[in-house]
Amino acid sequence: MQKLHATADADALTGRAAQLLAAGRAAAAGPLLAAARRLAPDSHDVAELGARLALHSASPQEAAAELDLSIAAAPMHPGLRKCRSELRWRLGDLDGATRDAAEAVVLNPADPVAKALLGVLMLELGRAADAEACLAEAVGDEPANPAFREGLAAAQEANGDPEAALATLVHGIVAAPTLVQPRNAAILLCMRLRDFRQAVDLAEAARAAGVADACLFGMQGHALSSLGRHDEASDAYAEALKLGPDDPYVRHLVAAAGIRPSATRAPVEYLRTVFDGYAERFERHLVSLGYRIPGVMRGVLQQHPDIAAGRRVGPVLDLGCGTGLIGLAIGDLPIGPITGVDIAPNMLAHAAAKRLYADLVEADVVEFLGRSERRWPLILAADVLCYFGDVADLLDATYQRLSPGGWLIASVEELLPDAQGTIPGNGDWALQRQGRYAHTMKYIRHAAWTAGFTIRRLNRETLRDEANSPVGGLLMVLERLAHDR
Amino acid sequence: MIADAALERLRLGDPAGALALLDAPATGIDADPARHLARGMALLGTGQGAEARSALRTAVALGDRSPTTLLNLAIAEDRAGDVERARGLMRALAERLPDWDEPLLRLAESLRSGGNAIEAEAAYQQVLELNPRREEALVALGGLLIARGAGLEASQLLLRCCGIAPGRAEAWNALGLALRLTGDLALACTSFIEAQRLEPASADYALHGIDAALAAGTADDELTRLAVSAATDPLNPVPQLARGMLLERLGRRAEAIDALDTAAALAPEAPLPAKLLGGVLSRSARLRDAEAALRRAAELDPGNPGLRNDHAAVLMRMHRHPEARALLLDLHERHGEHPSVLCNLANATVCLGLQDEAVALARRAIALTPDAVLPRRALCNTLPYHQDVTGAALLAAARACSLRLPRRDLGCFANSRVPDRRLTVGLLSGSLKTHPVGWLTVAGFETLDPAAFDLVCLVQNPVPHDPIARRFRSVAREWVETDALDDVALATRARELGIDVLIDLGGYGDGGRMPACAHRLAPVQVKWVGMQNHSSGLREMDWIVTDRWETPHALAELYSERLLCLPDGYACYSPPPYAPPVTKLPALAAGHVTFGCFNNLAKITPRVIATWATILRRLPGARLVLKTHQFSDADTADRVRAAFAVHDVDGGRIETRGPSSHRAFMGEYGGIDIVLDPFPYSGGLTTCEALWMGVPTLSLPGETFSSRHSLSHMSNAGLHGWVARDPASYVELALAKAADLDALAALRAGMRARVKASALCDAPRFGRNLGAALRHAWRVWCEDGAPVIARPPGRSNLPGDCFGQAASQ
Secondary structure, three states: OOOOOOOOOOOHHHHHHHHHOOOHHHHHHHHHHHHHHHHHHOHHHHHHHHHHHHHHHHHHHHHHHHHHHHHHHOOHHHHHHHHHHHHHOOOOOHHHHHHHHHHHHHHHHOOHHHHHHHHHHHHOOOHHHHHHHHHHHHHHHHHOHHHHHHHHHHHHHHHOOHHHHHHHHHHHHHHHOOOOOOHHHHHOOOOOOOOHHHHHHHHHHHHHHHOHHHHHHHHHHHHHOOOOOHHHHHHHHHHHHHHOOOHHHHHHHHHHHOOOOOOEEEOHHHHHHHHHHHHHHHHHHHHHHHOOOHHHHHHHHHOHHHHHHHEEEOOEEEEEEOOOOHHHEEEEEEHHOOOEOOOOOHHHHHHOOOOOOEEEEEHHHHHHHHHHOOEEEEEOOOOOOHHEEEOOHHHHHHHHHHHEEEEEEEEEEEEEOOOOOOOOOOOEEOOOOOEEEEEOOHHHHHHHHHHHHEEEEEEEEEEEEEEEEEEEEEEEEEEOOOOOO | HHHHHHHHHOOOHHHHHHHHHHHHOOOOOOOOHHHHHHHHHHHHHHHHHHHHHHHHHHHHHHOOOOHHHHHHHHHHHHHHHOHHHHHHHHHHHHOOOOOHHHHHHHHHHHHHHOOHHHHHHHHHHHHHHHHHHHHHHHHHHHHHHHOOHHHHHHHHHHHHHHHHOOOHHHHHHHHHHHHHHOOOEEEEHHHHHHHHHOOEEEHHHHHHHHHHHOOOOOOHHHHHHHHHHHOOOOOHHHHHHHHHHHHHOOOHHHHHHHHHHHHHHHHHOHHHHHHHHHHHHOOOOOOOHHHHHHHHHHHHHHOOOOHHHHHHHHHHHOOOOOHHHHHHHHHHHHHHHOHHHHHHHHHHOOOOOOHHHHHHHHHHHHHHHHHHHHHHHHHHHHHHHHOOOOHHHHHHHHHHHHHOOOOOOOOOOOOOOOOOEEEEEEEEOOOOOOOOHHHHHHHHOOOOOOEEEEEEEEEEOOOOOOHHHHHHHHHHHEEEEEOOOOHHHHHHHHHHOOOOOEEEEEOOOOOOOHHHHHOOOHHHHHHOOOOOOOOOOOOOEEEEEEEEEOOOOHHHOOOEEEEEEEEEOOOOOOOOOOOOOOOHHHHHHHHOEEEOOOHHHHHHHHHHHHHHHHHHHHHOOEOOOOOOOOOOOOOOHHHHHHHHHHHHOOHHEEEOOOOOOOOHHHHHHHHHEEEEEOOOOOOOOOHHHHHOOOOOOOEEOOOOOHOHHHHHHHHHHHOOOOOOOHHOOOOHHHHHHOOOOHHHHHHHHHHHHHHHHHHHHHHHHHHHHHHHHHHHHHHHHHEEEEEOOOOOOOOOOOOHHHEEEOOOO
């Protein structure tokens, strides 16, 4: 019989626990720390390790209690302060987190991590100038640290100096040429600045340096596509798929580039990924594109017989509400209360900040319509149908949720024949290179009839400008029959 | 006086203390038998049988013939090795004192430890007749009954023992084992839990407990119990150890490694946690960590040859073949010939380019155990590299191995015989990852028509975050990890999954599960890339994927399978996105031609070296770059350079390079003008990589499948005129190609575009071809009507057995 007994001492166990935790293996570190604590009383280092471990093990309240006790016993320990700062940040206590980070800097002014932490927190608090100062010091201490550089670039961008931000990231690439993180951050910044040429150059430089990453190739594809270089974009998407085959975002882009057969709608994960990452700049981007749909919808609503007569219409469902641009456009009309539905929590957070919605629901629109039992006299779907190829199910579900006589107002991008006169895709709809579906007017009309709607209006509108040319679309007003109860 | 004090120490379980007392200078004359008796008993207690015997014989000689003294003498004789004398004394005592159970018990133990189970059983029965409550006899007899499968009988005895001595952990453990045999799994689990409660430090009891829980379907309960136990007693390494092994069996390897790492950190001086951790790490492809753990385990238990053998196996997977070979040779010297050591040694030896020696080692292992599979596998894995190998010899070796695989009739297949329905295709491999198998097959599977084929991956040694593994995973309907399944369980699982066509992509290689195909996983079984060095020789393997260059008509009879002959090449290359750009022809700047070969050293035979040396002698300015993992060992590199020196080629003209990152590896083709292919085992993926980097390969195909890879890939890329007939024409062709630098430069400049546009990299086209071939194999099965087609051994391929057009090349 093999008998096993613990022979390691407390120091050995603590040391190994710290190694494992640093490697992200909290599940292995935890039992060793517990064993070490059986063998010897807690030192400050053990207390800090325990708190860090608690941070990993999703019990922040326990970690907070542990840290409060430890800091009370050792108020001059900078590690404990940093740890509590991270915890408070996670718990949403930005002020407390900032105080602890500042204490950590005071206690150990040579610690670049503490300075970077303070900088990032300052940025969160909107104090971009202070953030930039802290992060610049951190970068000065550790020039090759990609996280510090990304933080500094974010602060510089927030201070209105995107060129400096790009320079920070480009220097980061030089300092750590094998890392993908600074390269992706620089490319993303170029994309935000709509400098697609530089984005492509940076991606090519990354490839030449042997940095291969799905996200990098995906962004390269995006940038190439924005420059109209679709064949090269297709190659980039194919490479992205090799490196990130299970990434729904990449898969959808690849389908859009025609490399793989496409599905009948964009995957929910794709929408969440795109729009969650997009929330911060969504409105700016749409406004910069001359996005016209909210205004067009407002115009249509003003012609609604009840609204025109000054009667209130509601409740209203805004499908795919995003950051709440529709709510903003119609907020002064006699409409409401408005319920917004969107897949991306970050977008919903922005919509909530506008205080125009009575209710905001994080859900896929089809799933929401399927489980909802409410009826709505007005449903709005601006730029929602463009994430569906086959719209039959969506229209059917919407019809079921409209009150008799209720309106659905929606927009789609129009699918037009190509240079040879052929309609792409299946003749009804096609997935386009930017990852959105476009539909023919004939198909939309047929789908609306099939779902049971009366078409009150279906006409061409300019949705927005892209590459300095207008993108054509269709605006529809569909009505559920008044006698269909 | 001293004797009494010593006996008292013995009673207190302190034989060393007793000895210390007795070793003090005697106050009187040393003729007191009691003192010798006490000394003998103390020596027995400290495991010094021979010394104990001497002391006890003295006690008897001095007149002490008491039963206690005689029985202790008998035990000492037994331990000192005089078993017959010992048993004689025990029997005599039993006859003299027929009511005393102790001599019979000692006799039974002597018989049991001597391997005489039948007589031991009888002796224990006699003990129990005298004393039905004798715990040791109940436990030991229970153990013997378990060993011969008499679970019910054993469980009755052991239940009695647990009733008599409920605090005896070993009795509960033995009861658990007996109940497992009778199928009372829930009670078995309870018994093991009780054994662990009584003896928490026992790793065996805990490991038995997880086996029982798995069999009882209560693994989750056991996991919870072990987690609670670990939290309650954080200093006990055993619950963590058992959790780790249970998690591993449940396929939760990352968590298993965490738990085993914890156990190993708690008990750093114990070999068992390090050994188990090393095993799981090795199966998780975390080879560096596995090597460290197994080295540690071997250091802690230096007399354990199994641990060192495991360590050597991991070293081989890390391409540290010289170290592995040295370790195995040492093992061989210390512990004698052992088949598994010889097999590992054969594999390590072939990887160092010592093909003759390797094949001889495999044959020695076969001679030791002619009916075992492992040595036959070792021969199948070494023979293809040997310079004198023939297709017939390789087929014979493969057939001989296949014949020895266990087979169980798992019944007929119920798959519906509808020719054009959507098929479930199973991929069986330990290499669905960044590995030649992955690079050469993944694009084909990605482009198989999903409306016609549904993919199921049966994966050994999965590497979850590997980029190519993720590509496989993203196109598969199911991803089944097979590590915990033995061959029969694997075949059963495959049948449950409704696999119609099974493609083996592992052969007899690392993580290969081809032996399971002997039980039949699917009605149609196909061999493709993955140790596809020639025919599988397996009669249950219905088809082999090939092409007209790999298997022209004339060679078809060297295969036991029917040929699925694809219209282009048999594989589809998926170049890495990070490959550097193609450089200009280096000879233009260097002023001399640089030949290169980045293939495994196993492929470089003495005849290859002699041929390459002839080229270098006739082209005095030329250089040769050899790059492979094995050249990280300076002695190996020196040995290969010395082999060139024998042929009058200065070693300075041969540059040996060790391993590098894959991108750097690809980049090093920037310095190579022409690749010289080894023979008879040509480059496969390596040839594709060279092509992607603009470098053509000069090849000498033979009759085995593995000798024709380069021919296939080069031809598929539209490159003809790089094939030699024999070593002499190989030399002439190399000289001719090296003499026309303009042509080489032009070829190189357009090579990547050519390869990209060729069938070699045309994944959609390949996917269609593969789909058509698989559909053909399926239709044949649908039309044949027989439950399962087993081709008679020895039957050669007939024209009707081939899919696609085979050329008479």
